[in-house]
Amino acid sequence: MDVSQGLARHATAPPPDAPPPGATPHGTPHGTSPTRRSVLVGSGTGAALVLLAACGGGAPSGTQDQTSGTGGTDGGSGGGGIVPAGEALARTDDVPVGGALSVTVDGAELLVTQPEEGTFAAFSAICTHQGCTVAPGDGELLCPCHQSRYDLATGAVLGGPAPAPLPEVPVTVDAGEVTSA
DSSP states (O other): OOHHHHHHHHHHSOOTTOOOTTBOTTSOBTTOOOOHHHHHHHHHHHHHHHHHHHTOSSOOTTSOOTTTTOSOOOTTOSGGGTSOTTOEEEEGGGSOTTEEEEEEETTEEEEEEEEETTEEEEEEOBOTTTOOBOEEOSSSEEOTTTOOEEOTTTOOEEESSOOSOOOEEOEEEETTEEEEO
């Protein structure tokens, strides 16, 4: 055998880890479908990424992160930094005993509560989990998105994924009016 023929044979031989002839760069031969396993693995990975993004820990874009203490300083204005002091929030007779009333004051969504007759409180209606709007529930405050539950009197988390209580708006009650303090 001639040395040049041996070199030519050697130069054209594929490397040992090369894919078989006719295979794509992904190792699937042309004209064949992906395996069920590869489809399921790819689908499962994509679904897991979507779930992780949806369940991220930060507040949704465009909302205030109520858990970090940023974006809501009161600068001495009262109202817990959510609304200015002296803002009328609700009439006392509009707030059910053992319940809450949803109100919007200066663009801030709030819940005015009356856990027991004559005792009033107010809280931000923005859930500390994902920024959804919390609503009055049956003897509690309830986030409809992921079922976080909050106490009527304190805004404390009673259950669900919420990491922190609802921010409180200090209030005063005078002449049948609940006002931010």
